[in-house]
Amino acid sequence: MSILLGQPHTEAQDHVQFLLDEHHLEYTPDHGFIRWSASNPQHPRNWLPARKMYDTSLIIFLDLFTTCVSTAGSTAADYARHEFGIGNTLAIFLFVSVSLLGQMVGGIVFPAWSEAFGRKKLYILSTVLFSVFCVITAAIRSLAAVTVGRFFCGFLSAIPAIVVAGSIEDMYNSKDRVWMIFLWAIVANMGLALGPIMSVYITAYWGWRAVFYVAAVVTGTITLLLFAMRESRPSLLLEREVAKLRTTSGLSHLQALNPDHTPNLPTFIRISLFRPIQLFCTEPIVFMVATMSAVAFALIYLFTEALPPIYQSMGFSATTSNLPFLAICIGLLAGLLTRLQDHRILTRYAAQGIPPQPEHKLLGFSIGAPVLAAGLWWFAWTIPPRVPDISWEVPTAALILIGYAVNEFDSVLAGYLADSYRGYAASGFAAVALLRSSMSAAFPLFATQLFDGLGANVAASVLAAFATLFCVIPPLFGKYGQGIRARSRFAKYSLQVEREGGIDKDGY
Template sequence: MNLLEKGDDKDIEALSGLGIVSDDKSTITKSTIVEVELDLELEETLKKFGLRLESDGCLNWQMDASAHPRNWSVSRRAFNTSVLLALDLYTTAISTSGPSMAQAAMKEMDLGHIKSLIAFSSMYQFGQALGGVVFPPYSECFGRKAVYIATTLIYCLACVLTAEVPTMTGVCVGRFICGIMSAVPSVVVEGSIEDLFNMKSRVWIIFLWACATTAGLVLGPIYGAYISAYCGWKWVLFTGAIVTGVFTLLLLFIRESRPSRLLAQQAARLQHEKGLSYPIHSADATPNLATFSRIALIRPLRLFFTEPIVFVCSLMMAVSWALIYLFAESLPSVYASLGFTGPSTSLAFIPLLLGIPLSILFRIHDQRVLGRRECANLALNPEQKLTGFVIAAPALAVGLWIFAWTVPPAVPHLHWAVSMIGLVLVGFATNEFACTLSGYLADSYTIYASSAFAALAFLRAILAGVFPLFAPRMYSAMGQNLASTVLAAVATCFCGAALLFMKYGKTVRQKSKFAGHSLVVNRATQVKGDNVE
């Protein structure tokens, strides 16, 4: 070996400072320095691309990588998020406008009440159930942006098809296609939120998403009723085509947000510009469509049937969500008995809308709890954000009990405003369920968030498609009071589940195969603020 001369003392001191060599200068060779210089040069090159090399030889993100979605500028993330939330709100409103269109189109299309509901409402939801299984894992493997653009454009065209082919077959096919496409803003947007924001920030972003979704749910019946009454039911669809056409253009300007997709692009850029080729650290890299078909499509079903957290959250949120679709069919008849006429019967949904802002009180509480834990250097715990759910579960039950026994025929002379107090609580609870349970799934399953939401969305869409079908028979056979009492009794069963989550949620998560693995990967690939226990 060629030993270093005394003139190389500075190099040796630099190496010692890096902890690479000992003080015994005789063991240092020029080849050692060359190797270290090459390593430092490689590290500096990777840093320029926002990358680092893991001990397993795979590329991963630098903590401060500007190309990572969580490190984008506030304005860029705000634009992405605003467009997606607005799209979700609007397509959700179009979905709950189905019963209003069904009522208006019955005579024109010579359909019975149930057949019309199936065509305009249920087919949309059944399509969303299918799309909710296919698109989320696809977006995890192949990216978000292209999926958003393609599905919104097809949604726009399907609205035109439905309006221009006013037959039972045409409406069923058109609404089914709309439903499939609507699964992307309805389900994939939660995964995009997880891409863009860390756990602390998601407290507010998930809150905004829940508010947008719930607002869409309760505005849809009003939107559909008034446009159908004054312009004709086809204009609900024509306006839907116009608005989603505008959204298609806006989506051209969002950025791809799936970190694994962007990491692959950075690795490809590194290879092209510097000739350096390394595998990437990715939990969801899918080499081809065949693998995707065999594995990714069944992941949501596996999560639903094998993960207790996903199963219970899906069940409770699906019932609370489908309840609004049931109300879209039943509330107009209830308030018609209280003197409301024509499209004004849909105004009974306004109290549901007024209940939504109440959730902000619990987001402030969540933020304070998480802030205290962060200051104390304690890991963030998803169960810490379930306080709102613990309150919302009994609020849903109480709201339905109030509504059930303040309307005719059992209470014929009470003012209609009293029953709407119960609806305010139902609106708050529905929004809080969406906010807390969606946030809980996002925090618990991180890299599998979209697949967990796909399982939830499948059950939610199926129930939303079925509930309006039995609402007319249920309310006519049992009466408005007893039928609403059945709903209140079901909601009462949810109260105990909230406390069980608070007490045993962490234990169940830690024993979960998917939640456990996502936690490990999340710690290995985090860039900002996701210290979860």
């Protein structure tokens, strides 16, 4: 193809255009870069449904299981403290908080890395190493091994916990993201609730170390399945497509439109690694979403310590006192009703020709905020000691409301971030995870002191009071959210990048 250099300029241009059409690529309007065409089958949003379903299901299940292992640390701590001769608070710190602090560190590093260098390798590397550190936690009989193992398990779990949101944004348009973000949130939150149940039964029969041996086997198996998934970061895939085009055509000047390009490591560190912190400190939407999501998420970690003693005082055994977490799981599933209503709302906007806005999808958050407050008030005053001789079903029904609300906070606010920041969704979620991990690490440490010191009723009322304050936020987002996004350079730039990238098929 190098003979193009001797051809008339217009003929060379025609040939380049032919090559671009053949590869389903096109020039940006200024002809400076090459971008995807809307019909390109290599773009992740145009993959076959079976392809997307395999990849999405696998990484969502990975997040479910690593989340289970995270909350499973609470039960393991209760048994391991006797073996190591340490106090309850220190055991919780080593088995639960250290893991979440590791996830906080990983949440800063990995999302930006995945945006610049791709997702697939991170998933594979993190999962195999997660398996290794689970074995270290279980096999080496020392507190140092527990500390190292739990920290790096948490550090590596940040990849499915945060990068999954970016992968979903890569593969699905706005209409489909509503459902995929909901599925991801409900599965991850179900992992929070199922972790204590899983660990208490494994520990009761085989000991606390078996929890981490089981985790090592499961994540090792997932690692093998991850090799069959595909890279989904559009900018990286476009670079590869244009590189092939340069090779076959001999035209070295062709350049891909790549907003994620980082020319060197210092630039990557300066821009990418600090982007989540920058988003958290400068973007009001990210700040509010992070705060509310973190409180709702950390509430489940607090419950891993608070619920078993409450239900044991109502006659449950040490093993069955974790079963009320199933009520939270039922509440998570109730979010399906809200998603159906979301679909109706978006369909109505589409029929009217109204472009969808992220604020159009806040119904679940508007419902979830008062439901969370109501559920916590209900729970607070239907449990011992202030309310003795009450059936366990009454406070357990309140946990259904809490489960519903927690999932609405997570899925709706996650979707709001994904729709608002699009290509930088993973960095936005890193900012959320930074606060979420730190709060989740802290809440279990003071749960026992809070509920023992104030009494279960007053302690739960304190939580309910904070949740009540959140009820003012949904109307503020609905009224001012669009204006805030319009003034955000990150939100405007990410939308511009997606439109210039040639794939803007959001529909409704």
